[in-house]
Amino acid sequence: MSLENFNEVKKILGEPSLEREGVAIYQMDCLEAMKRIPSDLINLTITSPPYNIGKEYEELAELDAYLDWCENWIKEIHRITTSNGTFWLNVGYLEVENEGLAVPIPYLLWNRTPFYMLQEVVWNYAAGVACKKRFSPRNEKLLWYVKDRKNYTFNLDDVRDPNVKYPNQKKNGKLKCNPLGKNPSDVWQIAKVTSGKNRASVERTPHPAQFPMELVERMLKSSSDKEDLILDPFMGSGSTAECALRNGRYVIGFELKSEYIGYAKQRIDQYLEDTDLSSRQESLAI
Structure with missing residues (x-):
């Protein structure tokens, strides 16, 4: 069924910017794209949207406008999610003027959604900025949402x-x-994807805010089955796509920046090349 749903999405949205077997990534605004997708097709969504803190891949907005925007695309995710489907949302911190310096975005978003919030998971990582006038931040939040609190994967x-x-x-x-x-x-100690000449992670791409594969894999394996259809509306460097491919799922993604789609292409093609080489080596050894 998920293959049929995957093909239906491709038929509606047209030719992807990046397509491999089981993978389709579109250079499209996710909100506009999701409005075109029929209801009840997506088994699991895993994503980390812009945090509205001035990163190179985002445009700063007034806080209320940012939260309204998040609410709108989350509602579309809910509509296109299957009855037993799940939504994992990773968000960090932002400053609320005259209220707080590092306010967790989940505190502002958790109830602005038709999903049922099952649990907050704390992602604890080792590396990060060092602070002098406050404790050095070493965590972000994962909000685990389900569509039906009594029936979910x-x-x-x-x-x-x-x-x-x-x-x-x-x-x-x-x-x-x-x-x-x-x-x-509900506390996951998983390293960030680090950069730097001597400490860069093996999976590092040039993307400035990359999802660790280990983090994605735990969400993906726990909340979906093989051949399910996965969505990442803010695909970035393609961590969700590669993880879905590695674990026998189909994946649809949206990304506005062509250079980030290029990063996703490089890592997916590298994985497929390595897999093909390993398969040929195993056949020779028999």
Whole structure:
């Protein structure tokens, strides 16, 4: 069914700027594009929109206008999401004039949506700016939304943490811990994608705000099944697309900047080339 939905979206929106098997990325405004997509097609949306803090990929707006804009595209995501579908939203902090310097955007957005907010997850990372007059920030928020609070996809076994201190501990003869590992909890310690000559992450692209693959993979595996249709309306460097491809999902993405689509193309093509090479090497070894 998800393949049919994937093809239906492509038929409606036309030729993508970047297309590979199971991947279609469009250079389009996400709000206008989503208005053209029929209801109930997307199984999972994972995204991180501009934070309205003056980054190179965004235009600063008045706070109320920014929040209204977010509310509008989130409503479209809700409309096109399947009845058991899920929406993961990553947002950071911004300054609210005369109110606060580093106000978490989730505090301003969490209830401006028709979704049901199931849980806030804290993404804790090691690297970041160093502050002198306040504590150095080392976290962002992930808001986990579902369309139906009683019926949604959640695959805990696919994302269990195998790092268990006492994996064989028993009580009344039974293992206290699941053999697959423990629940990773609502605090995720996952490194940021770092830059710099000597400390750049292996997956680093020139994009200034890149999603770590490990972060995307935990959201994707826990909240979707193989061959589901994934959406990222702010595709950026293509982390969601590559992760979906690696894990047997279809993916639709929107991105305004052609250079960012170029970054996505490079990493997706590199993954496909590496996969093809590995497959040929395995066949020779048989």
